Amino acid sequence: MTYCIGIRLNAGLVFLSDSRTNAGIDQISTFRKMIVYEKPDDRFMVLLSAGNLSISQSVREILQLESIDRGHNRPALTIWNAESMFDAARVLGAAVRRVYQQDGPALQAAGVDFNASMIFGGQIKGEAMRLFLVYSAGNFIEATRETCFMQAGESKYGKPILDRMLTPTTPLDEAAKCALVSMDSTLKSNLSVGLPLDLLVYREGEFRSEQIVCIDERNPYFQMICSSWGQRLQEVFKGIPDPVWDGGATEHPLCTPSDRYELMRKLARPEDRIV
């Protein structure tokens, strides 16, 4: 599996991906899942891919060649001439569909799902930044103000912290920190996600980024996140009072005796069904 995050903020975009690929638990490899498409002062796009590696590599291979024929009098649409990120996402979707045409039937015959999901975001001059999640059918959804991040791959472990911390006004570096904390929780709970990580921060209107880094286990900042977050979580956790049973005198009682006995009566008589 994989874990990838894309975040669209007012200030810019944040992308983070791990690099573990596994076919079963005993075939684990390291592959980068982030690729950057840049044309200075014109467009800056980032693609993160999750799912079957052969599919995402094929998609990336043909993405730059891929074009959608718009008719005889106009040049074919590519990610390099698209006038909007929406059109660029359509080109990406078309690339996914082309791989499906090429490989789908053989994969199906072999019992392998056509499984690919891709986070694709960036900015094309004349337009605001946009962020998409492209599915294996080549269709896609776009991040909005209400849902300002997209996840692909092993997304559930790290979702609560993103849900709690991110809004469109979150500063870029804070969002990068949040993505790294989300990744740290995922790494701790799921073997199929692994270091090194690729992190990229894009600032609105720049059409380039110098904030990109490959993070391995020796990275001082990520080491600090891993140890501080776990440790302070422990402190916060210990700081929240334990439940007090029948605590009529406490500020936040877990229950009163009447709650309890009523429920016990319902649950503990095996001859009753409790529904």
Next chain:
Amino acid sequence: MTYCIGIRLNAGLVFLSDSRTNAGIDQISTFRKMIVYEKPDDRFMVLLSAGNLSISQSVREILQLESIDRGHNRPALTIWNAESMFDAARVLGAAVRRVYQQDGPALQAAGVDFNASMIFGGQIKGEAMRLFLVYSAGNFIEATRETCFMQAGESKYGKPILDRMLTPTTPLDEAAKCALVSMDSTLKSNLSVGLPLDLLVYREGEFRSEQIVCIDERNPYFQMICSSWGQRLQEVFKGIPDPVWDGGATEHPLCTPSDRYELMRKLARPEDRIV
């Protein structure tokens, strides 16, 4: 879906379940997923069920009747006469298999997975406490010192906090708090899990429990958990320094210029594949 947690500690057992059942997003109902089987001073067992509600209700219905014929000269094995929790779990597994025999083919014909998983734990006199996760094939695994908790249903959102906080020496009330925090994160990130919750704490060797409570949105302790945990998480998160790019002078730099440019060179040239 559902979210259920069972925890086996040196001091006792903790069980927590939500009560949301949904068939699609627009058919949501409330059903209790916890049932207690108690024979004073002899045995105390708790069953939490996730998956298809018709399956788990059928399993519970026949569990008390279900028996495994052990031969002509011995009485049939039931959860009420089993001499070990392992045997009681076998009875539960047999009940699941009986429902599969009854309903499996019709469910399959209707395109419905035979989907059920159950957390089953407790203590029978003469034996230590034990905790099992029973799968839809009726097979099961047991919690150990290394992995002292079992989850069923929507387990991923709430797993990181359990991974970080629980060990066999965790006190019972602290483990109950941890289960509630795990449930809070799951409730916040997944609509298919919902209040009220059933929480039960069992103390080793007692063969009964008075620590059982149904928690709804008005519960003062759970309200405190929901607000305090989110708020203190925010504080801790804000307290961790944001990444500093090219921060040679900072204590935990995210990167040095050389890291960065090398990677940018690799990722940003679209003519290269980056693998």
